[in-house]
Amino acid sequence: MSVDDVQAGCFRHLLSFSFRKKRPEREKNDVSTKSARRLTELPVVQVPEAKLEESERPGLSVKEGELPPYANAGFFCAHSNTQAYADLVKPPAYSSCELGEYFRPEVLETIEDTLEKLNPALRELSLDILHHPEIQWEEKRTHDTLTVFMSSHGFAVTQHYLDLPTAWRAEFTHTSSSNADAKLRVIGVNSEMDALPGIGHACGHNLIAIAGVGVALAIKAALEKHDVPGKVVLLGTPAEEGGGGKINLLDGGAYEEMDACLMCHPSPGPPNYVSIGPSLACQPLEIEFFGHGAHAAWAPWEAQNALDAAFLAYSSVSVLRQQIKPTHRVHGIVSGKDWAPNVIPDYAKMHWIVRAPTWAELVALRERVKACFEAAAHATGCKLTLKAGPGYYDLRQNTPLGEEFAKVVKDFGVNAQFDEGMAASTDFVRTFLSITPSLHPCHAIPTKPNGANHTPQFTEAAGTPEAHAKTITVMKGLAATGFRILADGEFTAQVKKAWEEQMKE
Template sequence: MSHRVSPKNVVADAGIQAGCWATLFGLRKRGGSTKPKAAQLTRREGAAEAAELAPYVHFGHGWYDLNYDSVTIDSCPSEKLPEYSEDEGVSPEVLQTIQAELEDLSPWLRELSLDIWHHPEIMYEERYAHDRLTEFMASRGFKVTPHYLGLETAWRAEFTYPASDTHRKAKTRSTVHARVIGVNSEMDALPGIGHGCGHNLIAMSGVAVALAIKAALQKHDVPGTVILLGTPAEEAGGGKITLLERGAYKEMDACIMSHPTAGPANISGLWQGVALQPIDVEFFGHGAHAGLAPWEAQNALDAAFVAYASISALRQQMKPDCRVHGIIVGREWVPNIIPDYAKLRYMIRAPTYQELDALRERVIACFDAAALATACKIEIKVGAAYYEVRNNRILGREYSRLVGKMYGMRTDTSVGANYSTDFGNVTFALPALHPAYSIPTEPNGANHTPQFAKSAATKEAHEATLKVAAGLAALGFKVLQDADFTAEVFDEWKAGCGI
C-alpha cells in the first residue's frame, strides 16, 4: 500500500517548477543517424536557421498561443469594453501624475530590475532580492516588514495616506472605510536558466505600481493604503499560498500584479490559466547484482518506468485540455546494480481545480499500480495545489480601458495556454487581477527558456513593463478612490464570476 504525505508545501527541491510557465519544453535533437553525410547536408540545405525545432512550434509561442500575423490578432475574440465618461474613470490629471512618477523613477527601476536579473535565486532562496527590494521600498517612504510571516524571503511594504480634515468634514464613504489595494512582486528564478520567466520584471513592476499609487494619493489628496508583498517561490513551493494561509491578504480589498510573456507588440492578456498539482513519488526497492542474482531485487527503476508508461497510456483517456508531465530522478545509479531507489516528480494540470481533483486520483492509481507490480514500497507526497486564475471581470474591464486609453494597448480575453500560478489561489480569496503582457523575444524563445531570460533584461521589456505598471497603478488608485466601483468589484467576486 502507498503511504501518502500531504504537507502544505512539500516541494522543497528547485528541480520542479510548479509555476506559471512550466509547460514549455525543449525538443531534443535526434542523434545517431545512419544516413550518409552527404544526405544529411542535402536535407539541411535551404532550411531556415530556426529549423532545429519542428515548424509547428512556431504556431505556439508562450502564453499567447496563436500565430502572430495581423489577421489573427485582429480576429481574436475579446469582450466589448463598457463606455465610461471621464467622471466614471480615472481623471486625466491622475493618469498624468502616475505616468510622470514612473518616468522619473524609470532609471532607478531599470537598475533595480537588472540588479535582480544579475543575481538569480531559486525558490525560498531569494535573499539578495529580499534585501535589495526592502531597502529600496524603505528609502521611498514605505513601512517595511522583512522576513514576513515566518518566511525568510517574503516581505511587506506599506504606505498609508490618511484622510484629511476635508475628508473627515465631508464624511465621505472613503473616510468611513479607507480601502487597501494589494500588489505582488515575485522574485524567484529558474534553476539553470536564471530569470527565464521574467520575475525580475515582476519584482520591479510591483515596486513601480506601489510607488505610482503613493504619488497619486499624495498629490490628489485621496486616503488609502497600498500594500506591496514580496512573494517568494512562485515557480515551485507556492509562496503565495503560504502567505494567504497566514493572513497576508486579509486586509486587502483587491490585489493586482502582472506577468511578461512572448507575443505581438503592445498586447496584454487576461487569461484563466489552469489548476496544477505537484506530486513527488518515491519508490523503495532492494538492490542486487544485475548479472549474478537479479531475482533477489525489487527494481525501483522498473517501478518508475511502469508508472511512466501507465501515465502515458492514461493520456489516451484524458481530456485534451489536461496535462500530466514529469521526470525520473535517480541516486547513484550504475548498470550492474539494480536500483533500490527511484523518484518521480510530476505535475498534473486541468482547467479547474474540480477537474484536477478527479484526474489526480487516476494518476495516483498509476503510481500505486507500479509499486504493486514491482513489489516496491512507495511514498507519495502531494504538494500545494495551484488554483486556476479567476480574473475579476470589473477590474479587467477598467484595466483594459486604462491601458487602451494611455497606450493604445489591446487586451485579449481569449483562451490562453496552459500556464499555472499560485496567484490563482489569491483570486479565489479576494478580487484580483493578473494580466499578462508581451515583451519582444527571439523566435522560439518564450517563457522558461534562456532566450526569454535574455529578453527580460532588455530596455524594450522594461518599457513594456512600465506601460502595464501605469495601467495597474491607475486601476489601484480607482479602487482606493471610488467606493461604488470597489463595491461592484466585490459583488462580482462574491458571485464567483471571472474572466
C-alpha cells in the same frame, strides 16, 4: 533534483480553450494546504494499499470511479512572436470604450509622470535582479535589495514578513487633510522574486518584481498629490515556482485587509497584447519506489528493480496522455541515488505535476495518474509512497478590474482581452478564491521563436529594453486601476459584487 525544485507555477504558452464548464460550488474560506513547503506525508505501504490522502476542498469531490463531465475542448499553440502567430490570434477591439474614457485623467498624468521619473531606477533594479537570480525560498539578496529600495521611497517596511526569511511587506498610508475621518480602503500589490534552477529568470520575475514596486510608488504619488485617503500594501512574495509562497502569506493573514489585489506577468504573445484570462489548477506529486538491490549479473532474480518501476510509471503516464483532454497536462522527471549499471537500483524518485482547467477535473485526473504509479509498483514488486504538494486552484479574473485596466492601457496602444487563458498555473489564485478580488494580466513581451517562459531565451528576453517598456505600460494601467479602488467607493462595490457572484459559481 529535490522536491523544492519542482516547478508547479508560472506561465508558458498562450492556450485557447474552446469551451469551459461551469465550475463547481466552492467554499470561500477553506484552504486545504496550510504550508506551501510541507508535503502531505503518506506512510510506505505495500501496493495496492497505497493511497493519496489529502483533505479535499468541500464541494469539489468526485465520486470514486467517476469522472466529471467534460466539455469539448481544443487548444491553440504556436511559436511566439512570429507573424503567423500574431495573425492567427489578432484580437478584436476590446470594447466600445472610447480613448480617454477612464477615471480621473489627471490622476493618470500623475502616475505617468511618476513612472517616467522612476524609469531609470526601475530599469537598474530589474537588471540587478536578473543578473543575481535566486531560486525559491533563497531570494535573500533580492529581499534586501527591494526592501531597501521601498524604504528609501517612504514606505514602512517589514523584512522577513510572517517569519518567512525572504518575504517582506511595504506599506504606505495617506490620510486626507480635507477628510480625516474617511474610511481607508486598501489596495494590495505583489512582487514575485524567485528564479528557476539553471536558467535564471526565465519566467520574468525580475519584471514582476519591479512592476509591483512601480505600481505601489505610482499609487502613493497619486494619493499624495490629489489628497485621496488610502493605503497601499506591497508584498514581496517568495517561491512562486512550485513553493506556493503566497499560500503561506495567505494563511498568515497577509491579504485579509485588502479590498483588491493586483499583479502582472510577462509572456510571449502578439505585439501590444495583454491577456486577462484564467490559468490551470495544478498540484505537484512526489513519487518514491522502494525495491531491493542485487548484483545485476550474479543474482538479478533476488532484486526488485525500483528504476524499472519508475520507467514503467513514466511509460504508463505517457500512454495515458492519449486519453486525456487537450486542456490537461501531466509532466514529470525521474531521479535516484548512487546508480551503477551493475547494481539493480533499490530506490527511485519521480516528481510530477498534474494540471487541469478546474480543481474538480484535476482531482479526477490525479486519480488516473496515481493508478499508473500503483500499476508500476505491482509489476515490479516495489513499495510505493506518494506525497502531494501544495495545490494551486484555477485563476479567475475580476471583470470590473479587468475592464478598468483595459480602458487605461488602450490609451497607450495596448489591446487587453478577456481571452481563454494560459496552459500554466500560479499561486496567486489562492488570494482570489478565498479572500479578495484580484487581477493578474499577462502582458506580451518580444521573444524569439520557441523562446517562451521557462527557456533560456525568455531569460534573455526579460532583460531587454523592449520588455521593460512593455512592463512600464502595464504598471500605468494597474496603478490607475488600484487608485480607483481607493478613490471610488461605487467602483469598489462593483468589484466586490462581481467577486461575490463568481464565488457562487
